[in-house]
Amino acid sequence: MSQPSALEEKLDHLQHHFIDSDQQFEASKMGMWVFLVTEILFFGGLFVAYIAYRTWYPELYMLASTELNTFWGAVNTAVLIGSSLTVAMAIRSAQLNQIKGLIINLYITIALACVFMVIKFFEYSHKFEIGILPGSYYSYEGIAHEKANIFFSIYYMMTGLHGVHVLIGIGLMIWLVVKAKKNVFHSGYYTPVEITGLYWHLVDIIWIFLFPLLYLID
Amino acid sequence: MSGHHISSAKFLWGVGTTLFLLTFITVAITWIAIPAPWNVVVAIGIAVVKAIIVSAFFMNLYWDTKFHAMLFVLSIVFFLLFIGITLLDTLYRTDPIPTF
Numbered sequence: 001m002s003q004p005s006a007l008e009e010k011l012d013h014l015q016h017h018f019i020d021s022d023q024q025f026e027a028s029k030m031g032m033w034v035f036l037v038t039e040i041l042f043f044g045g046l047f048v049a050y051i052a053y054r055t056w057y058p059e060l061y062m063l064a065s066t067e068l069n070t071f072w073g074a075v076n077t078a079v080l081i082g083s084s085l086t087v088a089m090a091i092r093s094a095q096l097n098q099i100k101g102l103i104i105n106l107y108i109t110i111a112l113a114c115v116f117m118v119i120k121f122f123e124y125s126h127k128f129e130i131g132i133l134p135g136s137y138y139s140y141e142g143i144a145h146e147k148a149n150i151f152f153s154i155y156y157m158m159t160g161l162h163g164v165h166v167l168i169g170i171g172l173m174i175w176l177v178v179k180a181k182k183n184v185f186h187s188g189y190y191t192p193v194e195i196t197g198l199y200w201h202l203v204d205i206i207w208i209f210l211f212p213l214l215y216l217i218d
Numbered sequence: 219m220s221g222h223h224i225s226s227a228k229f230l231w232g233v234g235t236t237l238f239l240l241t242f243i244t245v246a247i248t249w250i251a252i253p254a255p256w257n258v259v260v261a262i263g264i265a266v267v268k269a270i271i272v273s274a275f276f277m278n279l280y281w282d283t284k285f286h287a288m289l290f291v292l293s294i295v296f297f298l299l300f301i302g303i304t305l306l307d308t309l310y311r312t313d314p315i316p317t318f
Binding site for chain 1: 265
């Protein structure tokens with residue numbers, strides 16, 4: 001029995017309270033799904049605010065949405081879908097023991113997430129310049145509706161919270177790269193890659209709904 | 219049942235391409251002006267299809283244990299309940315809108 005040393009090394013990740021790697025993996029994944037449920041309800045509150053105010057001021061939404069640039073919204077949608085694809089490819093690489101591929105795919109994902117945030121930065125700063133700020137700070141004159149600030153309060157809350165999630169995702173992805181470079185991941189253990197992937201796909205799904213609801217209604 | 223399904227690269231690219239295509243369709247559909255309630259229905263309909271594709275094939279719900287799919291679906295059910303009960307209030311107020 002000279003094998004166990006190699007075998008033991010492969011089981012570094014296994015915590016003592018789990019029977020085997022599979023049980024540990026499944027437990028982590030279920031934990032992540034429960035967290036995603038709370039995320040959906042977290043964003044759900046903002047979607048409900050959106051719906052309630054849209055039924056009260058349908059004409060406001062049509063008017064205010066023209067201030068949002070459909071082109072850049074669509075580009076950002078494509079960027080996030082692309083990053084979901086690279087995350088899926090990163091998980092596939094990890095499953096196949098291709099650590100180099102895993103790191104490359106994580107880098108591309110981080111780059112795409114940064115592109116998303118840069119576009120968002122330019123969208124926000126343009127609005128700040130012309131006085132489109134949330135709530136009582138709103139001073140833009142270009143929308144003929146006395147409640148125009150309400151639409152943008154909702155816009156900033158929804159896209160802002162989503163943006164915070166993208167930033168957290170970038171942080172997690174950097175953490176994954178660091179771990180991957182230390183050779184922590186292999187086909188028998190890639191749980192952090194898998195559950196970060198789940199988180200990232202959910203952030204993508206939320207944007208898939210934000211895009212038509214905010215940008216495409218004019 | 220185990221959560222270790224490995225998708226082929228070709229399949230993942232296919233899923234991605236479908237999502238890009240659907241994004242294009244959502245934008246393109248606004249160029250033809252669909253009358254009022256239906257434009258929202260179509261936009262949300264396409265978004266729902268995209269969300270199902272992402273959750274089934276990127277988040278692997280299609281191959282995963284049904285328990286995770288159940289969690290996901292239940293969160294949507296409770297979200298719809300949240301919308302429904304809120305609208306029962308906000309849609310039928312006689313003195314409606316709070317100011318802020």
